[in-house]
Amino acid sequence: MVEADVTQSDLDPDQKAVLDSVIEELIDEVSLGLCFEIHRSCKVGSLFLSGFDDTASDTEYAIIDRPGVDVLGQVPSKKSYECVCPNCQRHLAASRFAPHLEKCMGMGRNSSRIASRRIANNQKHGSEESGQEDENDNDWNYAPESKRVRKMKKEKSTNSPRNRRLAKLRNGGSSHDAAAVTGDSAESLEAAPNYEKMTLEERKALLLTSCGVISEHTKRMCTRTGRCVQHSDEQRRQVRQLLLRQSRAHDLEDIHIDIDTFDDAESQSLRESLQWDVSSNSSPADSTSTNNSLSGMPLPPSTTASGHSSNPSSLGAPTTHKRSSAKSSNSNSKAGSKPKKHKTNAGKHSVSSSSSSASSSNKDQHSSNLYDFS
Amino acid sequence: MSSTGCQHLQAYKAAGGKETFRIIYSYFVACSSADARHKKAQICKCVVCGDYRPRLHACLSCIYFGCYDKKHIHQHAEENKHHLAIDVSYGIIYCFVCGDYVYDSELEELARAQCHRASASLGLKQKFFPWEPSEEELILLRCNPKRRRVTEASHIGLRGLINLGNTCFMNCILQSLAHTPILRDYFMADQHACQATDESQQCLVCEMARLYQEFYSGSRTPYIPYRLLHLVWTNARHLAGYEQQDAHEFLIAALDVLHRHCKEMNGISDSNPHHCNCIIDRIFTGGLQSDVTCKRCNNVSTTIDPIWDISLDLGPGSIHSSHLLPSATAAASTAQTPSTGNTGANNGSSGNSSSAPSSLPFASADITTHSPSTSFTNSPGNYEPTSLVECLKRFTKTEHLGNSAKIKCSKCHSYQESTKQLTMKKLPIVACFHLKRFEHSTGYHKKISTFVSFPEELDMTPFMSSARCSNGFNGQVLRSRIPTLTCDNKYSLFAVVNHYGTIESGHYTCYIRSLKEQWYRCEDHLIKRATAGEVLNSEGYLLFYHKQVLEYD
């Protein structure tokens, strides 16, 4: 009978009074909780009432409000501070540390020029010679064989200028550096030839450590990590397909995919991309073109869709997991929440089939290597 | 910290009272089952008053319920010589002999475990128990009564950074990170336990920890972040080199290096690298939801991507996309690649879409707009956002992917036109907004120096996925009706990075907030007072907001 009273009338003043008292009770209870808390800290001795020595901080750490100096009393003119280079242990003025370190670590602009010349030479002299070198240089973050990792340590400590060169393809806010490196003032072309000139190995290495998505405006590659949040996995996948097609052409027969692990949607889009791979072998657009290679590149229609629906090969390692968990909760497209994802990418063609597991573990290897020899 | 209550409680415990305590606690204080709740609702009434009363107590000897207010529990205690009673709302024990509440660590531990079960059974968040100093820490605290504190009058927490040669971009980011409250608390609480003890000189996270120590040391001389630069360069080689750099790029790279280090430190297995629990991910990672709706069947496919920052377009352009007539793109698209993501498609585009260094998923998707032949549409003109909120509105607006960007609908099983909308699924604790002031378009690079206003307090509720309109065609319909009683999605500005000069050369400075309403301008080794008005009128490049309310998880 009471229950009926309670629910029938929303505007019942009696009910309002009762509810108010319930709320008051709740408030009192929260107050009581605070009282217990304070009382407890008194009893166990963790309450400090006057711990702060404000008088000391007033004088010793007082902010300075005087013209001509900053709040810490520093004058605008730069005093000379010294630091010790962690690389060569030399003492030097702090204000010249960055330019020093650049040279000291062997990544100055001069070394970039040397590197670009070297890359150009490699390009001309065919792939055998460069392939050899590249293996030493770059396989550590590409090939799963671990014996090369050790080799890399030696190589890496000399800091191959080529790596620096690759890193130069940045998409950064400062534009002048890339122009300076290529010596090409035609800005629309300045970056495009760079990844064109690269050997496949170099491209792989680059794409394993960086996002690689090519900006439509600057035609430069994004050099953030593969976890870069500015670009989607889909974009990364596309750029990999674009730049690594050569490898697919050679190695297609080695691709081993366990179709059984897919559901329909996944296998379908995979098949589509495989079909495309085959057909793209005869594609006229090839890396020999000196122009902007990006226009006129056929990409599989499935790629646009896959970013949003169900693509088995999403490269960006960090996204896949979150994505699938989110999907299962709020999406009506049921494909995508696949725990088996990693399986699809097994095999050494992780680059072109854009494996999340392989690339991420390689990345880890990468950073631990840096630890060892730096 | 251990406490042992009073002798009476000790005697009670010695007589096997622990189990009684546990039972009473789990049935009448913190219920972890429906059965217990039912019993509590039936039985928890003062025996004398016959009613549920505030400050109800249960006798620890015979489970007699009496209220404290009207001293009915006192009466019971005196008459029966039952000296101990427990407060039903908080489970604190009262000793009638001592005349006060008493605390016993052992029972508290039992109580906490039960509280966890109770919260879990109701699907509530775990109750938060504040940090307590250990015995040892208490002694240290007592021996060292002097505390350094950030006050209005003290410079604790402020420190200049020496420019190491065009490294103002780094100094700005370091200042911003140094004044990120939750990150600072993490490092100041010594939470980073470096695994590479013998190599801690090589650990960037350790170096960051040292930076906080230096900032709060009270020293007035500028700090020289040369080791930090060295570590960043060795770990993010693409940043290395003596040249002017983009502060945003540096921020992302620095976060990435820190994240990678933390991941290694925590020993997170390679098999599951996505569930990173490192401090960087916990603070900076948000979830960006992308909903693609098929125009034919209205099927929505949703993806969520982790993001560390939100890059916002400034110039006119992208807005066209949402008003495109689907047919208008047909001619253009045939001439171009069938589907291109953001890699091709816009060779002939005029300077629309100010895709700066980092083109967002957002910018990348509006490929239909980039052909000049399509820009005749009835768009609202060259709309340039003049405030952060406008940028965010544009960022989360539904856009129509045109004819050239047909997407395979998983329901129709065919390629269909669709619409796309980005919203925030999960908000990060620290939201970093990147205003894309550097425009790189075919043939020219320039800096957009438009003034974009930004608020000191920002409510992200309208841009949440939960605010998204279900039909997907007008995502802003519901937004005005969202109640904003809660602070859940509210942010406070705490750092702003500014860039002065041109795209080729310029200078970075930043503003940081130490206390509420207390702003400072950092320019390399100089720190000067600033006003909130000055900050809000500056040409912001990176805007750092901190969540006002944090939830413990």
Place this chain on the structure above:
Amino acid sequence: MTILVFIQSLQERKLKDAQMRATINQKLVETGERERLKELLRARLIECGWRDELKAYCKEIVQQKGLEHITVDDLVTEMTPRGRSLVPDEVKKELLQRIRTFLAQQSNM
């Protein structure tokens, strides 16, 4: 005569109120809603600064009475009225709304 009727009806109403209160309380406890409400209230009171303000006041009282001699009763006497008065109206409104929604749901079941 009329006064008697009035008193009688007043008593009836009191009884009815008490019964209503008991029923509501029972429902809130039984379903766990009371715990939820308490958590919500706690969170809101932290958000609006209520807790900080009250805690500072609490410390003042401790300082007055002396750390050794302070009792929970001392604190409760001082804090309860102040605690009530400092709760923002919006918070109370939100709670009221939530309880009403809860009761409506209960009656529909």
